[in-house]
Amino acid sequence: IIDSLTKQGIPGVSVHITGTTHTVQTDKDGKFGFVTGQIFPYTLELKHVAYQTKIFIADGSPVLISLSENTSQLNDVVIVGYGTRTRKDLVGAVTKIDPKSTQTIPEGSFDAQLQGKTPGVQIATNAGIPGQDVFIRVRGATSINGNNSPLYIIDGVYINSSSLQNITQDRTPSPIADINPSDIESVExxxxxxxxxxxxxxxxxxVIIITTKGGKYNSKAKVNLSASAGFGYNAPERNKYWELTTGEEFATLINEYNTNxxxxxxxxPTSEGGAGLPAEQKTYDRMAYVWRTAQLGDYNVSVDGGGENTNYYLGIGHNAQQSIWNPIDFQRTSGKFNLTTKLSNKVSIGSNNTVSAVFRNPAKAANGPDGTILQSSLNIPSNLPIFDEKGTPLIWGTPDNITVITDDSNIKSKTARYIGNLFVNVDFSDKFKFKS
Known part of the structure; x- marks a missing residue:
């Protein structure tokens, strides 16, 4: 395999026979070979990070294949703190992410959508709770006790996450969960x-720099609609790991113990002072108060366009995510309005505005009054009623009643947030630009 311009061999090219598990890499001279029973012709898929992927049909051996450089990636415009650069001219370590590759991932927060998309960056969800803080390490742990999270900048505005840390007790919300991923243009x-x-x-x-969408000059108004809905259901997994006894089965086991x-x-029989025969025992499913069929939905509408001197972007979105673990819930309703106007060929002014209303119910990270939700749902005998005849929760020692623990973990919070700025762009020359 050779370079289409230099005609030199390319090492490290991945060569895969489609429809099989056979994959090899080229050596330092660009040569490769297969030990396989495949019969010609067969299709080869060739991949290299610096070259365009190519499909080649081999009808004999040897073959000579040329690859073209992937110049489109090198010409990508990357936003850094002091301006913009093309990737080929960039010296520092910068990763650019296309939000189109992540927006189909069913996560309420954009930082959670970045998992597996950012080479060299460690990203993991802490508890799997929608809208909660995501573990992100860009440069490793720089402090033992201090904050190791990156700095977030959205449209030039520094985002402060510390003001959100106390609204849900010991769970920290994500600093960018208030931002609608559908409004994001690029991430560096x-x-x-x-x-x-x-x-x-x-x-x-x-530093994580987030740039939101804007309109284009001299373009007609364009309306974008997107909607997705689904549900999460964990009954098979629940039954796989926790196969609980029925009321009759529990009573039978206790009687076997008594006999032994x-x-x-x-x-x-109750006539003999007992609790009733095993066949007379009812089954009370406490797990039904813990697990549920979770509903998921994401709905967005936006309009963008522009005239000769003005461009605009207007977006509205709603995201709702329930957890299969009751009562965890996350909902976000957001609005976005960006406007830029040219005052002259060299001067323009504009404004970026984001408004969001977020409802969170992350539940407690700590235990309930007397034991955890899971302990109460698993350890209380299934023949014992959950409520008395008047509907009052019954407590059968420790752990506490499942409904009491669930209600105690019902930690609701509502936050409203505005992120915005006004800016002035002045183009002094092609190489010197100023933005306030």
């Missing part, structure tokens, strides 16, 4: 010191 992650130096100590843990210990049967 600045990793090394040369890229983050302009931000000083605040950029010591790396030489004791009087506990579950005997």
């Amino acid at each position: 992650i600045l990793k090394d010191a040369t890229a983050t130096a302009i931000y000083g100590s605040r950029g010591a843990n790396g 210990m030489g004791q009087k049967l506990y579950f005997r």
Whole structure:
């Protein structure tokens, strides 16, 4: 395999026979070979990070294949702290992410959608709770006790997440969960010191720059609609890991224990002072108060366009995510309005505005009054009623009643947030531009 321009062999090209598991890489001279029983012709898929992927039909051996450089990636415009650069001219370590590759992932927060999309960046969800803080390490752990999270900048505005940390007790919300992923145009992650130096100590843990969408000059109004809905259902997994006894099965086991210990049967006729025969015992499913069929929905509408001197973007979205674990819930309703106007060929002004209303119910990270939700649903005998005849929760010792623990974990919060700025762009020359 050779370069189409230099005619030199390309090492490290991945060569795969489609429809099989056979994959090899080219050596330092660009040569490769297969030990396979495949009969010609067969289709080869060739991949290399610096070259365009190519499909080649081999009808014999040897073959000579040329690859073209992937110049489109090198010409990508990357936003850094001091302006924009093309990737081929960029020295610092910067990762650019196309939101189109992540927006179909059913996560309420954009940082959670980045998992597996950012080479060299460690990303993991802490608890799997929608809208909660995501573990992100761009430059590793720079402090033992201090904050190791990166700095977030949205349309030039520094995002402060500390003001949100106390609204849900010991669970920290994601600082960008209030942002609708459908409104995001691009994301750049600045990793090394040369890229983050302009931000000083605040950029010591790396910087994530988020740019939201805007309109285009001299373009007709374009309406975009997107909607998705689904549900989460975990009954098969629940039954796989926790196969609980019925009321009758529990009573039968207790009677077997009584017999083995030489004791009087506990579950005997009530006329004899017992709790009733095993067949008379009802089954009370406490797990039904924990697990549920979770509903998911994401709905967005936007309009963008522009005239000769003005462009605009208007977007409205609603995202709702329930957890299969009751009572965890997350809902976000957001609005976005960006406007830019040219005052002259060199001067333009504009405004970026984001408004969001977020409802969170992350539940407690700690235990309930007397034991956890899971302990109460698993450890209380299934023949014991959950409520008395008046509907009052019954407590059978520790752990507490499942409904009491669930209600205690019902930690609701509502937040309203505005992120916005006014800016002035002045183009002094092609190489010198100013933006306030």
